[in-house]
Amino acid sequence: xxxxxLALLLAASLLHSSGRAAEPxxxxxxxxxxxxxxxxxxxxxxxxxxxxxxxxxxxxxxxxGFINARYGYLMDRDWLxxxxxxxxxxxxxxxxxxxxxxxxxxxxxxxxxxxxxxNYYPNGTTVEHAYTDPAAVPPVKKTYTEEVTTxxxxxxxxxxxxxxxxxxFRAGKQVLKWGVGTLWSPTDLINVDKKNILDSSQVRExxxxxxxxxxxxxxxxxxxxxxxxxxDNLDGLALAxxxxxxxxxxxxxxxxxxxxxxxxxxxxxxxxxxxxxDIHGEASASYGDPAPKMRNVSFTVLVPxxxxxxxxxxxxxxxxxxxxxxxxxxxxLGRGFDVLDVHERVRLDAEFFYNGSGYxxxxxxxxxxxxxxxxxxxxxxxxxxxxxxxxxxxxxxxxFTQDLSLALNYIANLTDGSSVVSGMLSYxxxxxxxLGLMVNGFLGKGNREYTAQGNAMTVECxxxxxx
Numbered sequence: 001x002x003x004x005x006l007a008l009l010l011a012a013s014l015l016h017s018s019g020r021a022a023e024p025x026x027x028x029x030x031x032x033x034x035x036x037x038x039x040x041x042x043x044x045x046x047x048x049x050x051x052x053x054x055x056x057x058x059x060x061x062x063x064x065g066f067i068n069a070r071y072g073y074l075m076d077r078d079w080l081x082x083x084x085x086x087x088x089x090x091x092x093x094x095x096x097x098x099x100x101x102x103x104x105x106x107x108x109x110x111x112x113x114x115x116x117x118x119n120y121y122p123n124g125t126t127v128e129h130a131y132t133d134p135a136a137v138p139p140v141k142k143t144y145t146e147e148v149t150t151x152x153x154x155x156x157x158x159x160x161x162x163x164x165x166x167x168x169f170r171a172g173k174q175v176l177k178w179g180v181g182t183l184w185s186p187t188d189l190i191n192v193d194k195k196n197i198l199d200s201s202q203v204r205e206x207x208x209x210x211x212x213x214x215x216x217x218x219x220x221x222x223x224x225x226x227x228x229x230x231x232d233n234l235d236g237l238a239l240a241x242x243x244x245x246x247x248x249x250x251x252x253x254x255x256x257x258x259x260x261x262x263x264x265x266x267x268x269x270x271x272x273x274x275x276x277x278d279i280h281g282e283a284s285a286s287y288g289d290p291a292p293k294m295r296n297v298s299f300t301v302l303v304p305x306x307x308x309x310x311x312x313x314x315x316x317x318x319x320x321x322x323x324x325x326x327x328x329x330x331x332x333l334g335r336g337f338d339v340l341d342v343h344e345r346v347r348l349d350a351e352f353f354y355n356g357s358g359y360x361x362x363x364x365x366x367x368x369x370x371x372x373x374x375x376x377x378x379x380x381x382x383x384x385x386x387x388x389x390x391x392x393x394x395x396x397x398x399x400f401t402q403d404l405s406l407a408l409n410y411i412a413n414l415t416d417g418s419s420v421v422s423g424m425l426s427y428x429x430x431x432x433x434x435l436g437l438m439v440n441g442f443l444g445k446g447n448r449e450y451t452a453q454g455n456a457m458t459v460e461c462x463x464x465x466x467x
Contacts, residue, residue: 065100077456111160184353186328187267262290283329289321353389364452386415418444
């Protein structure tokens with residue numbers, strides 16, 4: 001019956017088209033082929049959608065970055081507290097910050113990436129240059145300062161490639177994800193810059209080297225990084241390795257850093273969730289301290305004829321902790337709260353940090369010259385100076401309006417009793433243009449970590465466009 005109906009419809013179609021212009025002959029329809037197939041829907045497993053794969057394999061070249069106009073005002077501690085300070089001790093610190101990226105994506109997961117920072121200081125800023133004195137025997141590394149209005153820096157410059165999508169490599173200058181801490185990451189001895197919550201638009205400088213990544217699905221990863229920063233020969237290379245494993249809701253990792261002549265550093269970290277609370281922690285251990293410490297510094301003035309002109313020479317009293325284990329650890333927890341039908345509108349996090357290699361003595365209370373030398377010659381690392389730290393971090397989205405957000409941070413050096421409180425309002429006019437207001441207050445007695453520079457408060461207004 002069905003075949004008869006189909007034949008009648010086909011005949012009617014031929015009669016209807018007999019009055020039209022002649023069309024190219026078509027292959028005759030095989031009626032049996034229309035009714036002998038039992039399946040009329042193709043199984044999903046046999047459908048091949050090459051759209052995503054084709055897009056992923058397309059070559060592309062993208063420019064991006066941001067420009068951020070920042071106007072900061074630094075208020076002197078003695079002036080604000082009416083303790084003999086002068087209004088002239090305050091300072092206006094304008095700055096235009098540019099960050100530009102070039103992302104070149106090739107076939108088979110190959111990629112090239114470049115990121116450059118350009119900063120313009122209308123009032124000028126001081127930069128330090130290092131050089132080697134060719135007249136000294138043996139060669140001596142020296143530094144000199146220069147007043148400039150424009151600075152630039154290559155933050156990242158690397159190439160991605162892989163071997164059969166099994167082993168992935170990244171060669172060049174890069175910022176690595178190493179450690180799980182909100183602010184403190186004791187296992188991260190690789191990156192050049194640490195996180196800085198007081199910088200409203202921080203751009204971190206990468207470390208130079210070769211990274212290797214071997215993934216095992218979503219269950220495990222192996223990472224290895226050969227760091228070449230400041231390595232004049234093979235014995236100056238640093239090698240970091242990490243094994244990462246996912247166990248249900250918990251991710252754990254073990255790491256080790258072999259840093260040339262310095263002592264090895266071993267680490268572990270984890271992230272997990274207990275009910276609705278996110279928890280994380282990480283710890284490192286080394287048999288001896290990998291970094292030198294300073295007890296004090298003495299200054300000697302050399303006068304002619306020993307030198308062409310009067311020169312001040314600093315001689316630091318250095319030491320290293322040896323023959324004992326040095327531990328550092330951080331732990332934190334956090335939770336997001338739904339407010340007025342907005343998912344995680346409020347986010348609260350807390351973190352504690354124990355720094356076994358920190359200073360118990362007050363190194364900023366030894367005179368202006370000694371304090372400046374201690375801070376400028378690499379002995380001081382912000383937020384890693386003392387032994388005990390604590391931090392509270394809060395973010396609130398859609399404050400009164402969906403375009404306004406708020407961030408509040410508080411970090412305290414529990415060893416010397418100084419702390420800093422920071423707040424930032426961000427108003428997004430469009431999806432890529434944001435106005436910002438950031439206020440930082442420095443609390444505690446003078447000559448402590450967060451009060452050593454003499455600033456009581458900084459206020460910064462910014463306008464940032466992302467492209």
